[in-house]
Amino acid sequence: MTRKRDDDSKTNCPVESALGVLGGRWKGVVLYWLLKGTHRFGELRKRLPNCSARMLTLQLRELEEDGLVKRTVYPEVPPRVEYELSAFGRSLEPVLRGLHDWGDKYKSRLRRAA
Amino acid sequence: MTRKRDDDSKTNCPVESALGVLGGRWKGVVLYWLLKGTHRFGELRKRLPNCSARMLTLQLRELEEDGLVKRTVYPEVPPRVEYELSAFGRSLEPVLRGLHDWGDKYKSRLRRAA
C-alpha cells in the first residue's frame, strides 16, 4: 500500500498524517532497521527479501522526501549508497518502538500468519 | 493501503505485524475515533467523509477479525450497530497516542498536504 498524500487534508487527523508517512508497504521495517544503524542499499535488500529492488527504491525515496531518511552517495566504483535516519527520522523512535513492542504482544495473541 | 496478512511471515518484524493490523487505509482514524468512545456506523461515516460505506465496512470487519473492535447489533427497527474498542484494542491506545502526537509534530514541520 502506498498511501495518498492528501488524505488528512479533509479528515485532519494527525494519526492519518503519521501513518501516511510511515504506513507505506515497507516503510515500517525499513525505518526499524535504520533505527539500528546506517545501512547500504544491498543490506536493506537482504533485510527485506520480499521487497523488490524497485519497491525498496520507491519507499526509500518517499522516506527521503518526507525528511525521515538521509541518503549518502559515495563517489566510488563500485558505487556505495548509505541510508540513515535523519534527526527528524530519529524523532520517530519512540513511536516505532511502541509499534514494535505492541507487535510482539499482537503476535503472541494472534496466530493468523499465513 | 490494504495490507497483506502474510507480510512478516518472512520478515518476522513486529513493526510490520503492528502496521499490518492498524496500517489499513482508514484504520488509524477509525481506531482513533473509537478511542474517544463508542460510535454508530453512521457516526463513523461522518467522521470519515472520504471513506465510502463499502470501505468503512471492510476496514471495520478487518479490525473486528483482528480482535481490536467489538461490533454490537441492536435488534431494532431501524437497525442500530455500535462499534467500540475491545480490551485488546484499547491496549493500542499508547501507540495511537504516539502516532497522534508525532503526527502533530510532523504537520507543523511538513507542509506537503495537497
Place this chain on the structure above:
DNA sequence: CAGTATCCCCGTGGATACTG
C-alpha cells in the same frame, strides 16, 4: 439505518532487462 452486490477503472507493484 446499516449495510451488501456488481461493475469497472487504474494505480500498485511484480518480473525482467538494462546502465553508470
Place this chain on the structure above:
DNA sequence: CAGTATCCACGGGGATACTG
C-alpha cells in the same frame, strides 16, 4: 553495486443500485 526503464497483471477501491 545501486539503481532505472518498461511492460503488464491483479486487485483495491470508487460509483451506483439494491435490501433486511
